[in-house]
Amino acid sequence: MTYFDEKLENIKILPKEDYPQKGPRPSKIREDLPALITELGIKDGDSLSFHHHLRNGDKVLVQVMKAVQSAGIKDITLVASSIFPSMGPIVELIEDGTITNIVTSYVSGPVGEAVSKGKLQGRIIMQSHGGRARAILSDEVPIDFAFIASPSCDVKGNISGVNGTNSCGAMGYAISDSIKGKTTIAVTDFLAGYPNYPADITEDYIDYVLKVDTIGEKAGIVSGTTMITKDPVGLKIAQDTLNSMIATGLVKDGLSFQTGAGGISLAVADYLRDYMIEKEIKGSFASGGITGYLVDMLEEGLFETLFDVQCFDLKAVDSLGYNKNHLRMSGSQYGNPEVSCVVDNLDIVILGATEIDTNFNVNVTTGAHGMLMGGSGGHQDTAFGSKVSIIVSKLFSSRIPFVKDRVDVITTPGNTVDILVTERGISINPLRTDLLEKFAEAKIDVID
């Protein structure tokens, strides 16, 4: 009887007079943002969260935070999964103390500059995408109010990223916020009929539905197309990368693969596609931010499934709407380091870098003069989880030297970075003696 005596003392038993009465539930719909801020009782010191699936086209974060500023609320901790250049208007809120702390996975543009110049009164905590989900789900980063930009939402709060004028596709980074936000507000410019489906977030996780004129600007949300590099140097790097992948022995039936949307990364995917077709290789899954190139490979049967946390282009958004092998995943399912997650099952990930040092430590967080202009995103998560992580980059394309003795900021620790491919050739992390042997067998030149 231990259980009931000690554990169930808090079980709720309503007295009969408190039984709820049958009848319509209160409406969740609100149409006046300032009035909602008053109704919610947002106060000094609260934490407000936002996701970045509308990327540089997002109109929700600035809209809400400016209303918070107008309400005279100070000392807000902004828990934003990423911060883009278009969110520059919040610099003013950093300067006047409306926002005093930031928790995020990526910052570029004016906000990064403002933080770098010391304008933030409190602290900034940078996390990976998986690390953010972990911290939120484990209650280490409490969220008082989650404002969830919603391409479509019905009156009860069923949110879908594939419907609506400003569809963004997968909404993986918003899931933890919807679960843990003490109060959750779907912000939408497209009220769908009930039930809105397929739902990325269902009504049981949403308290309010705020109707606004616009949540975003389509052109900034997703690219019409993402483009493969045409630069011969980039293409050589991509070819060497494919050769490296083959040398690892992992490019075979069951391959799992992730790559970004950069020009060289896409060229790697393109070369991989040709190779898989030629060798009749059927992969298991591709994951991450998803582009049309990976959708093509899914449809050609080169991968059985896609795990999609975020769509990078329109083709990915469309595919998510109709292809049942194109699977949604939450940020936690993607990369939460405290649970088993998709990155743990990755064979190979292709990643970029701003700078890398002789211990293979990678910086994608700061640029010239230590200016904050990026962040891990999924970099840490995938480098750690994958069997082989490959950094692809041109040595001489940015204003700062690419290879250094010591990077300014370690975004991704060198012990999780396995191969570097540049126009100078292929380097292998000396910790990976297994790879050094395989490359020797495959007679692939490796440079120190």
Place this chain on the structure above:
Amino acid sequence: MTYFDEKLENIKILPKEDYPQKGPRPSKIREDLPALITELGIKDGDSLSFHHHLRNGDKVLVQVMKAVQSAGIKDITLVASSIFPSMGPIVELIEDGTITNIVTSYVSGPVGEAVSKGKLQGRIIMQSHGGRARAILSDEVPIDFAFIASPSCDVKGNISGVNGTNSCGAMGYAISDSIKGKTTIAVTDFLAGYPNYPADITEDYIDYVLKVDTIGEKAGIVSGTTMITKDPVGLKIAQDTLNSMIATGLVKDGLSFQTGAGGISLAVADYLRDYMIEKEIKGSFASGGITGYLVDMLEEGLFETLFDVQCFDLKAVDSLGYNKNHLRMSGSQYGNPEVSCVVDNLDIVILGATEIDTNFNVNVTTGAHGMLMGGSGGHQDTAFGSKVSIIVSKLFSSRIPFVKDRVDVITTPGNTVDILVTERGISINPLRTDLLEKFAEAKIDVID
């Protein structure tokens, strides 16, 4: 700076020497149940949870609990979403104090008899399906170990109810357990390749995967077909029920509807189908436990979507596997009374009853001599949430009088029960003066 000082004091920052090392993760696979029980450290007083999606074909609950008994562990609280006759072997565990408390939504067969005879040393708490999800998600019913019967599972814990030898379809009642179980164990007889999809529960929620010889017996899990009554009395009740539904004014475009798998309930669905086709009515959704009849109506375009918490027959399981308008829902999304949920959006629900009293209170929990032989399941949830709840039953089919002055047990309070249809005619709850008026307008005879 309130936030960091007061709220983020617990944020985890690993010292560098504790950084996790890249490499394979520990295997989740176990193949020896007794060894796993030792490894898990299950101890006296713990709570173990199970779902009932394998219904009377379930071989997991008894298998696990007998191993717990063999390990000499006592005083277990059994948190089982429902308990069926095939689980009779646990009566012995109730008698010897292995199981001392039970939290469930439905009990029939030997366990109900044993509890009724006072054999349980502790207490039994009966909840609705939605109430169970609420209590678990709000930590009022803590779960130390969730054993999740899994028709298919991959080595990382992605569970799908539509794949595998013993597929059961939707797994809505297992979701809260997977989220809140302190330790979660997928129990499967079908190890699928990674990734197993579509996943009802993803790997980030699963700690162990236990491979067993069998999780169930197909014939007991789902019916090959569920059958419409052929009894003329039942058919008359069904016709009167349809007439009542029409009189409410709710049978029009956008209709949302739920009915069970009983013979009369299915006849109502069948009559409704004919009527909707004739009148060219397009409904919004049907919900609940889903049968092939509702799948037909989905495919005929009579409903836009199905919300499926549990599949009642093979046709529903198949449909869930291929029809993207056939949506899964969790027990919380279905009926959690503390959040907005699907039952809140129901126009009409058709329900059965064991007995009903003159205040429209319904008992579906106990039978003759107060013997425990049922429970709310979704009865309370849907009666409360729907605009109109209709009880359909023959007056003279059971061993006990159907209409009483006062029911033995109030499963569903009378203020949420709106209409009763029997072979004697249609009765309307006097609280629903609005319905009385509508029925008068429609010239439908109503009895007191």
